[in-house]
Amino acid sequence: MTLKNIAVENLRRRKGRAFFVLIGLLISATTIVILISLVHAMKEDINHKLELYGANILILPKTESLSFSYGGLTLGGVPFYAAEIKEEDINKIKQIKNAANVAAVGPILLGPVVVNGHRLHMAGVDFRLLSILRPWWNIKGEIPPEKGAILGHDVARFLNLTPGDRFLINKQKLEVKGVIEKTGSQDDGLIFVPLPLAQEILGKKGHISMAEVAALCTGCPIPEMVRQIGEAIPGANVMAIEQVVKGRMETLNHFERFSYGISVLVLVIGSLMVLVTMMGSVKERTVEIGILSAMGFRKSHIIKTILLESGMISGMAGIMGYGTGFLATKIIVHFFSGGHGAQVLFNPFFAIGTLLLSLTVGLIASTYPAIMASRLDPNEALRAL
Amino acid sequence: MGMIIAENISKKYGDGDTAVIAVCNVTFSIGSGEFVSIMGESGSGKSTLLSIIGALNRPTTGKLIIDGTDIYSLTQDERADFRRKYMGFVFQNFYLIPYLTIAENVMLPLATIKEKKSKKRAMAKDALSLVGLSDKANRLPNEISGGEQERVAIARAIVNTPPLLLADEPTGNLDSKTGRSIMELIKRLNRDGMTVVMVTHNHEYATYGNRVLKVADGVLI
Numbered sequence: 237m238t239l240k241n242i243a244v245e246n247l248r249r250r251k252g253r254a255f256f257v258l259i260g261l262l263i264s265a266t267t268i269v270i271l272i273s274l275v276h277a278m279k280e281d282i283n284h285k286l287e288l289y290g291a292n293i294l295i296l297p298k299t300e301s302l303s304f305s306y307g308g309l310t311l312g313g314v315p316f317y318a319a320e321i322k323e324e325d326i327n328k329i330k331q332i333k334n335a336a337n338v339a340a341v342g343p344i345l346l347g348p349v350v351v352n353g354h355r356l357h358m359a360g361v362d363f364r365l366l367s368i369l370r371p372w373w374n375i376k377g378e379i380p381p382e383k384g385a386i387l388g389h390d391v392a393r394f395l396n397l398t399p400g401d402r403f404l405i406n407k408q409k410l411e412v413k414g415v416i417e418k419t420g421s422q423d424d425g426l427i428f429v430p431l432p433l434a435q436e437i438l439g440k441k442g443h444i445s446m447a448e449v450a451a452l453c454t455g456c457p458i459p460e461m462v463r464q465i466g467e468a469i470p471g472a473n474v475m476a477i478e479q480v481v482k483g484r485m486e487t488l489n490h491f492e493r494f495s496y497g498i499s500v501l502v503l504v505i506g507s508l509m510v511l512v513t514m515m516g517s518v519k520e521r522t523v524e525i526g527i528l529s530a531m532g533f534r535k536s537h538i539i540k541t542i543l544l545e546s547g548m549i550s551g552m553a554g555i556m557g558y559g560t561g562f563l564a565t566k567i568i569v570h571f572f573s574g575g576h577g578a579q580v581l582f583n584p585f586f587a588i589g590t591l592l593l594s595l596t597v598g599l600i601a602s603t604y605p606a607i608m609a610s611r612l613d614p615n616e617a618l619r620a621l
Numbered sequence: 622m623g624m625i626i627a628e629n630i631s632k633k634y635g636d637g638d639t640a641v642i643a644v645c646n647v648t649f650s651i652g653s654g655e656f657v658s659i660m661g662e663s664g665s666g667k668s669t670l671l672s673i674i675g676a677l678n679r680p681t682t683g684k685l686i687i688d689g690t691d692i693y694s695l696t697q698d699e700r701a702d703f704r705r706k707y708m709g710f711v712f713q714n715f716y717l718i719p720y721l722t723i724a725e726n727v728m729l730p731l732a733t734i735k736e737k738k739s740k741k742r743a744m745a746k747d748a749l750s751l752v753g754l755s756d757k758a759n760r761l762p763n764e765i766s767g768g769e770q771e772r773v774a775i776a777r778a779i780v781n782t783p784p785l786l787l788a789d790e791p792t793g794n795l796d797s798k799t800g801r802s803i804m805e806l807i808k809r810l811n812r813d814g815m816t817v818v819m820v821t822h823n824h825e826y827a828t829y830g831n832r833v834l835k836v837a838d839g840v841l842i
Contacts, residue, residue: 237725237728237729237731237732237738237741237745238732238738239732239733241725241732242721242729242732245720245721245725246720248720249719249720249721250720523716524716524718526716527712527716527718527729528729529677529701530675530677530704530710531704531705531710531729531730531777532701532702532703532704532705532706532708532730532733533701533705533732533733534698534701534702534733535697535698535701536698537732537733614677615672615677615678618672618677618712618716
């Protein structure tokens with residue numbers, strides 16, 4: 237017979253109260269696990285969906301200019317240096333530290349062309365990456381495999397061209413394969429052709445004007461990636477499209493703050509439940525505590541016995557809470573995403589964290605009842621019957 | 622175990638007009654190996670006196686010296702240690718812990734001492750065999766009779782062989798036949814060398830002691 241035996245036997249043979257404390261902590265632990273796992277899964281899912289927003293980093297050639305004013309009038313900058321980006325430079329992005337966060341890199345070559353006697357702008361792009369870099373495009377027609385063009389909404393209207401029509405571009409005959417529905421952006425005024433064709437038409441083989449990068453956002457440090465790309469391509473001016481990045485982060489942070497707030501609330505309620513139940517238990521066991529004191533149990537022995545009990549229940553609640561929370565999250569995610577959403581994976585660190593959290597809450601909430609029990613006057617306790 | 626010396630012990634509950642003097646200026650001594658019965662009517666203060674002797678109830682005034690130690694000059698934890706080493710308690714209501722088996726109840730005073738489990742089990746077995754309940758070791762308290770519960774309480778009180786046994790109306794809830802058998806058991810323990818201080822209001826049971834201390838209105842008469 238040891239203090240541990242007393243605690244174990246009390247829990248084993250007085251299941252009702254032990255069950256109540258267990259349920260209190262189990263609900264807390266499960267709720268926290270569900271919330272945090274759910275938010276984590278949602279973050280992943282949202283990240284995935286946010287990627288559909290397209291590019292969030294721009295790579296432009298570095299230019300330097302001098303501001304020029306004459307007679308008090310500012311006449312704008314005079315460029316004196318313009319670096320060029322070569323197509324092969326883009327491959328260097330694959331070697332940066334955060335290369336795994338790069339979903340797609342889309343090189344673009346821009347240049348003026350003459351179409352049916354009109355001067356217009358043409359953009360050479362990699363049509364295979366359109367679904368990542370321009371996921372919002374609605375195209376009437378098709379995306380050309382090699383030759384052919386996609387026209388922006390305004391250009392198509394201006395030239396009065398529809399899919400299937402042919403037109404001359406710098407003396408090359410091309411077929412309109414698709415027309416983009418109005419986007420409200422600069423894309424409406426551009427003629428899109430495959431990059432190699434644009435390089436051939438413009439006589440800029442191996443050169444590009446800029447590149448767009450779509451970075452995955454699962455913990456992606458966009459400013460850090462901007463720095464890394466800048467170092468990898470010295471002739472480039474790398475910029476993050478701040479609005480998108482900040483928007484993504486803010487959305488994620490909202491979810492995180494919400495879950496932590498609810499978790500704290502649930503923890504407080506759980507610990508209050510433990511406190512009330514343990515206080516009730518101490519009151520119920522006044523005589524028993526009196527007997528133990530009369531038999532020579534020190535204050536510390538009484539405290540230890542009560543904390544052992546709550547520690548065992550809390551530990552059990554922590555383990556069970558992680559298990560039920562994990563399963564519940566899996567079911568919830570599956571139910572809401574139809575099986576195509578984010579994954580919920582077993583996380584041993586989270587499991588240990590849940591166990592420790594449950595133990596801490598259980599022990600802290602039981603400390604006051606344990607101290608109260610240890611302070612019971614054995615004589616008063618025995619007279620209480 | 623040396624002498625128990627009580628010097629001018631008084632115990633007052635409450636203050637002012639509502640104050641009750643349970644024990645008033647009591648002085649006595651009990652020698653080692655004695656069996657002393659404290660007798661008195663209900664409310665006479667005999668149980669209060671026993672709880673004071675048992676280091677459970679600090680007197681308002683006076684001193685209690687056991688084996689040369691001024692008990693109430695000790696800290697609460699030191700008094701707990703003293704009780705564990707020197708005293709065994711038997712209560713009128715048995716006070717067995719309902720969720721522990723008979724053997725576990727008997728082993729309770731051993732829970733805080735560092736001893737092998739097998740040794741503790743053997744000590745409990747010896748105590749239970751002394752009170753004639755070896756065969757009921759694995760039962761719960763509600764599965765045995767009142768007389769048996771009292772015997773378990775005695776086994777629990779003597780499991781660590783304390784030199785002093787304090788019994789508060791140990792036969793109060795028992796029929797006369799069972800009561801006598803309990804008294805025989807206590808008398809046997811006393812013959813084996815244990816000092817016994819027993820509170821009772823029963824004249825017959827009081828005569829089992831070598832000496833009777835009569836209490837009325839908190840005063841020894």
